[in-house]
Amino acid sequence: MIRDPQTLDALVDAVERFVRERLVPAEAAVAETDEIPDELVREMKALGLFGLTVPEAYGGLGVTMEEEVMVMLAMGQTSPCFRSLFGTTVGIGSQGILLDGTEAQKKKYLPRLATGELIASFALTEPGAGSDAASLRTTAIRDGDHYVVNGTKRFITNAPHAGIFTLMARTDPANKGAGGVSAFIVEAGTPGLSIGKRDKKMGQRGAHTADVIFENCRVPASQLIGGKEGQGFKTAMKVLEKGRIHIAAICVGVAERMLRDALDYAVEREQFGQRIAEFQLVQAMLADSKAEIYAARSMVIDAARKRDEGLDVSTEASCCKLFASEMCGRVADRAVQIFGGAGYIADYGIERFYRDVRLFRLYEGTSQIQQIVIARNMVREATQ
Ligand SMILES: Cc1cc2nc3c(=O)[nH]c(=O)nc-3n(C[C@H](O)[C@H](O)[C@H](O)COP(=O)(O)OP(=O)(O)OC[C@H]3O[C@@H](n4cnc5c(N)ncnc54)[C@H](O)[C@@H]3O)c2cc1C
Numbered sequence: 001m002i003r004d005p006q007t008l009d010a011l012v013d014a015v016e017r018f019v020r021e022r023l024v025p026a027e028a029a030v031a032e033t034d035e036i037p038d039e040l041v042r043e044m045k046a047l048g049l050f051g052l053t054v055p056e057a058y059g060g061l062g063v064t065m066e067e068e069v070m071v072m073l074a075m076g077q078t079s080p081c082f083r084s085l086f087g088t089t090v091g092i093g094s095q096g097i098l099l100d101g102t103e104a105q106k107k108k109y110l111p112r113l114a115t116g117e118l119i120a121s122f123a124l125t126e127p128g129a130g131s132d133a134a135s136l137r138t139t140a141i142r143d144g145d146h147y148v149v150n151g152t153k154r155f156i157t158n159a160p161h162a163g164i165f166t167l168m169a170r171t172d173p174a175n176k177g178a179g180g181v182s183a184f185i186v187e188a189g190t191p192g193l194s195i196g197k198r199d200k201k202m203g204q205r206g207a208h209t210a211d212v213i214f215e216n217c218r219v220p221a222s223q224l225i226g227g228k229e230g231q232g233f234k235t236a237m238k239v240l241e242k243g244r245i246h247i248a249a250i251c252v253g254v255a256e257r258m259l260r261d262a263l264d265y266a267v268e269r270e271q272f273g274q275r276i277a278e279f280q281l282v283q284a285m286l287a288d289s290k291a292e293i294y295a296a297r298s299m300v301i302d303a304a305r306k307r308d309e310g311l312d313v314s315t316e317a318s319c320c321k322l323f324a325s326e327m328c329g330r331v332a333d334r335a336v337q338i339f340g341g342a343g344y345i346a347d348y349g350i351e352r353f354y355r356d357v358r359l360f361r362l363y364e365g366t367s368q369i370q371q372i373v374i375a376r377n378m379v380r381e382a383t384q
Pocket residue numbers: 121122123124125129130131132154155156157158201209359362363364365366367368369372
């Protein structure tokens with residue numbers, strides 16, 4: 001749903017300009033230094049990107065899913081590390097509060113998230129619990145008006161920068177399944193919470209992940225999201241379902257960028273006395289990429305519209321994440337191929353995208369987990 005096309009156009013135009021004039025020129029330096037300059041972060045805040053999904057009543061832009069997709073398609077036209085900083089906050093980091101938080105929790109945190117004063121992380125994965133997230137072992141045991149948290153969370157995006165963590169922990173150790181899990185808002189700086197050293201990653205330099213370690217960390221009971229125990233896994237799944245459409249939109253944006261770069265190269269580069277873009281074998285790579293991007297773009301917009309209508313989009317969200325992330329990987333591979341040897345050399349930039357986009361098939365549910373979700377929903381519908 002697009003509420004006001006003119007307002008959305010103005011926002012998307014502003015993001016496109018920011019991407020073109022500020023982020024694209026900074027890509028190589030950010031990859032080199034592994035840091036996004038503070039000045040660019042300030043500009044992201046000024047554009048309202050940190051408050052994209054926060055309702056207007058709490059100081060954000062309150063975009064619909066379709067509007068969010070349009071902004072992410074524009075944001076995808078540059079290194080995905082830039083999106084990671086605010087996208088993790090407006091996406092998985094803060095959605096738990098937005099979807100299931102109490103009014104007091106929303107009032108306390110959403111306005112500060114909207115301005116970018118607070119960065120939010122989503123802490124679900126553990127060393128022993130990745131795809132099987134419901135088996136998580138971090139415990140949060142009630143002790144008076146606090147919960148005492150113990151455990152380790154792994155690969156947590158933005159952990160070194162986060163002001164708050166949406167933490168999933170087991171409040172009922174007797175219940176080993178999803179029903180024993182609750183969600184909390186834990187503030188950085190709470191005694192007993194520490195951050196591990198930054199992970200060295202394959203790509204997306206500038207975006208940082210680390211372990212988050214809880215050792216007898218006392219979290220006030222008022223930080224239990226929604227005030228109810230046992231709801232945390234459901235909250236996490238709702239958050240991830242929305243996140244899958246968001247990530248799929250980014251995949252489409254980045255694939256468009258890589259294809260544009262490959263096409264620019266193909267019409268410039270000459271071999272055998274002609275532009276390589278004239279060779280039909282190169283054209284096949286361009287055409288397959290174009291068609292797959294178009295398909296993914298259409299899927300993402302369709303799923304976003306359905307979610308805005310209030311429909312159950314569990315299947316559609318997983319279809320989008322599966323298809324768009326795999327498509328993005330294929331486009332990256334073809335783009336490197338079209339660049340030839342230059343595709344392997346850092347100066348040309350395309351090998352950086354090739355490494356950056358590999359992550360899309362892994363996090364927020366691997367491709368195999370998306371297949372499982374899709375097939376499980378199909379079988380359930382066929383047998384009920
Ligand atoms: C850069 C980065 C950022 C991340 N950010 C966050 C974050 O902010 N918050 C957070 O909570 N987590 C985060 N993660 C964790 C991420 O979501 C997990 O890595 C991912 O869900 C996979 O879990 P795993 O790594 O334990 O792999 P595993 O679950 O061990 O999977 C290994 C392989 O087995 C396959 N597999 C597993 N189960 C099945 C099955 N039932 N059927 C078929 N195949 C299966 C998987 O598809 C995969 O191919 C991040 C990870 C990375 C790398």
